[in-house]
Amino acid sequence: MGNCGTREEAAVVANAQVQQLHMFSLPAKSTSSDKKHNRSFSDVSDPSTPRNFEDSRKNALLYTNVIAFTLFELETITKSFRSDYVLGEGGFGTVYKGYIDENVRVGLKSLPVAVKVLNKDGLQGHREWLTEVNFLGQLRHPNLVKLIGYCCEDDHRLLVYEFMFRGSLENHLFRKTAVPLSWATRMMIALGAAKGLAFLHNAERPVIYRDFKTSNILLDSDYTAKLSDFGLAKAGPQGDETHVSTRVMGTYGYAAPEYVMTGHLTARSDVYSFGVVLLELLTGRRSVDKSRPSKEQSLVDWARPKLNDKRKLLQIIDPRLEDNYSDAAKICWQWHGLQIT
Numbered sequence: 368m369g370n371c372g373t374r375e376e377a378a379v380v381a382n383a384q385v386q387q388l389h390m391f392s393l394p395a396k397s398t399s400s401d402k403k404h405n406r407s408f409s410d411v412s413d414p415s416t417p418r419n420f421e422d423s424r425k426n427a428l429l430y431t432n433v434i435a436f437t438l439f440e441l442e443t444i445t446k447s448f449r450s451d452y453v454l455g456e457g458g459f460g461t462v463y464k465g466y467i468d469e470n471v472r473v474g475l476k477s478l479p480v481a482v483k484v485l486n487k488d489g490l491q492g493h494r495e496w497l498t499e500v501n502f503l504g505q506l507r508h509p510n511l512v513k514l515i516g517y518c519c520e521d522d523h524r525l526l527v528y529e530f531m532f533r534g535s536l537e538n539h540l541f542r543k544t545a546v547p548l549s550w551a552t553r554m555m556i557a558l559g560a561a562k563g564l565a566f567l568h569n570a571e572r573p574v575i576y577r578d579f580k581t582s583n584i585l586l587d588s589d590y591t592a593k594l595s596d597f598g599l600a601k602a603g604p605q606g607d608e609t610h611v612s613t614r615v616m617g618t619y620g621y622a623a624p625e626y627v628m629t630g631h632l633t634a635r636s637d638v639y640s641f642g643v644v645l646l647e648l649l650t651g652r653r654s655v656d657k658s659r660p661s662k663e664q665s666l667v668d669w670a671r672p673k674l675n676d677k678r679k680l681l682q683i684i685d686p687r688l689e690d691n692y693s694d695a696a697k698i699c700w701q702w703h704g705l706q707i708t
Contacts (some may be wrong), residue, residue, distance in 0.1 A: 511595075
C-alpha cells in the first residue's frame with residue numbers, strides 16, 4: 368500500500384551507523400489500524416520506511432548514538448507511566464516525563480527526558496515509529512530534537528527524546544494563560560525553525576519534513592526552536608527528479624495547496640508550511656480557527672489580501688505585541704515570498 372519502500376527511500380538510511388534494528392518487526396497482533404493515519408486528510412499512506420521489515424534486518428540498521436532501552440527501564444523512569452508524569456498527548460500516543468541516570472543503566476548521563484508511548488489503538492502505527500527512529504537516529508542538528516533512544520519489545524513501541532523545558536510553540540502562542548512571546552523571541556524561534564528545515568533540505572539525501580506546524584516546534588529553556596515528530600518525514604527527490612509522488616499526508620491549514628492537489632512533494636511544501644507558521648507568529652492566530660467568522664477561519668485566506676497594503680499589514684500583527692515590533696516584519700514577509708509596497 369502507498370509508496371513506502373522505494374529504492375530512493377531506502378537510500379536515506381542505507382549509510383547509517385547501526386547495530387540493532389534487526390529486532391524491529393511488526394508485532395503478531397498487527398492490525399489494519401497500523402495502516403490508518405488520519406492527519407486531517409483522508410487520503411493517506413504509510414511514510415518513508417522499508418517495504419517490509421525483512422529489508423530492515425538486511426540493512427542491519429542500528430545507530431551507535433541511540434540507546435535501545437528495555438520496557439522495564441522506561442517503566443522505571445516514568446513510575447510505571449504514572450498520570451502525574453504526563454506531558455501531553457497526540458496522534459502517536461502519550462508523552463511522559465522521565466529521568467535517566469546511572470541508576471537506570473551504568474554509564475548513562477543524568478538527563479531529563481520525554482518518553483513517547485505508541486498508542487496501540489491510535490492514529491499512528493509501527494511504520495511512523497520506525498520512520499522517526501530511521502531519520503532522527505542519524506540526523507543531528509541544534510534545531511532538531513535529539514532522539515536519545517527507543518524501545519521495541521513485543522508490540523510496545525516507545526521513543527525517548529531530550530526533554531524540552533518550554534514545551535511547544537503552539538502552547539506559547541495560543542494558550543490563554545500563556546505570557547505573550549516578545550517580538551524578538553518570535554523572530555528567534557522562526558529563525559531556528561528555518562535553520563532546522565534548511566538542514567533537512569540540504570542534507571546529502573534531502574529530507575522533506577512534511578508536518579511543519581506550531582505543535583511540532585518545541586522550545587528549550589532558552590527558547591531555541593527544535594523540530595520534533597518525524598513520523599511523516601520522507602526522503603526527497605534526488606538527481607534529476609523534481610518531486611516525490613505520494614499520497615497526501617499532513618495537517619489541514621499547513622499543507623501546501625499544490626501538494627494537496629497533486630501529491631507531488633518537494634521541499635517547497637515545507638517552505639509553504641513555514642510561511643503559515645510565520646503568519647501565526649506575526650498575527651497570534653491559528654492557521655485554522657473555526658470559532659472565528661467564516662471569512663477569518665483560514666489564516667492564509669484572511670491575511671493574503673492585506674499583505675500588499677502597509678496599513679492593513681500592521682493591522683493584522685498580534686495586538687498582544689502592543690506595537691513592540693520593528694521593520695523586521697518586512698523581512699519576515701519577504702521570507703514567505705511576498706512583496707510589501
